[in-house]
Amino acid sequence: MLNLERVERIREHGGWLERYTHASVSCRCTMTFSIYLPPQAEHGPVPAVYWLSGLTCSDDNFRVKAGAQRYAAELGLALVIPDTSPRGAEVPDDPGYDLGQAAGFYVEATQAPWSTHYHMHDYVSRELIELIEANFPVVAGVRAISGHSMGGHGALVLALRNPGLYRAASAFAPICHPLACPWGVKAFSAYLGEDRSSWRAWDATCLIEDGATPLPLLIDQGSGDEFLAEQLHPEALQAACAARSIPLELRMQPDYDHSYHFIGSFIGEHLDWLAGYLQR
Ligand SMILES: N[C@@H](CCC(=O)N[C@@H](CS)C(=O)NCC(=O)O)C(=O)O
Numbered sequence: 001m002l003n004l005e006r007v008e009r010i011r012e013h014g015g016w017l018e019r020y021t022h023a024s025v026s027c028r029c030t031m032t033f034s035i036y037l038p039p040q041a042e043h044g045p046v047p048a049v050y051w052l053s054g055l056t057c058s059d060d061n062f063r064v065k066a067g068a069q070r071y072a073a074e075l076g077l078a079l080v081i082p083d084t085s086p087r088g089a090e091v092p093d094d095p096g097y098d099l100g101q102a103a104g105f106y107v108e109a110t111q112a113p114w115s116t117h118y119h120m121h122d123y124v125s126r127e128l129i130e131l132i133e134a135n136f137p138v139v140a141g142v143r144a145i146s147g148h149s150m151g152g153h154g155a156l157v158l159a160l161r162n163p164g165l166y167r168a169a170s171a172f173a174p175i176c177h178p179l180a181c182p183w184g185v186k187a188f189s190a191y192l193g194e195d196r197s198s199w200r201a202w203d204a205t206c207l208i209e210d211g212a213t214p215l216p217l218l219i220d221q222g223s224g225d226e227f228l229a230e231q232l233h234p235e236a237l238q239a240a241c242a243a244r245s246i247p248l249e250l251r252m253q254p255d256y257d258h259s260y261h262f263i264g265s266f267i268g269e270h271l272d273w274l275a276g277y278l279q280r
Pocket of ligand 1 (some may be wrong): 053054055056061063097148149150258259260278
């Protein structure tokens, strides 16, 4: 891929944690991502798990805080960790932490000034996959996706909007029903405009209600999460799945909060569960 530049390479758990920058066509700016290649990738291609992070994050948070690379090395999984938004001086931003840079919400923005750069759905679900599968030792077409909070919403929505693209999806404390929470209403008003009917295609609960093709889904939610009552609404997604008899493994984890301490406690179980769907 033109302009793909490795900017970091670190030995970790027998594999390599690498960081790259590249010129993104989708986002019309330079994008950064990290990839962890397990030891098995030195002998042949491995399946990939894509990880989408939450508000205020870059590709750095997950790779530093979750402890996922140890499990990925054991399971023979590549981890692909994109940034959470377009970046740079030319990219519009907002003073709030929940809109603009580091808050791309994995949608396709239709409204000015966001619509020039904010195309994280196309970036993650098409451009990044093409780039990864053309340049790294991963098995083409064998993918799963996971994420946290805004990134949990992203994982669920990308998987439900794109049947067959991912074999399974998991999430930690996802924003399950952005239409019904302050984070979602603020971001969708800006990126998608005031016509709320257009929002349904970017909301996991609405996608299920509107007939999306199901896939294996695992969600962990901490009962001590400070954002649970106002922002996350797992019960709405649970009800939508129940109405269509779609299996949803929603695990309430007593006392866990919204942080990477929670993610680190269960990321091994999530990767193990996802790996079960990535056998060839
Ligand atoms: N109160 C938080 C809200 C944002 C937040 O909790 N972000 C979560 C995702 S929604 C996160 O992963 N933060 C970065 C980290 O913990 O490393 C802040 O202002 O930083």
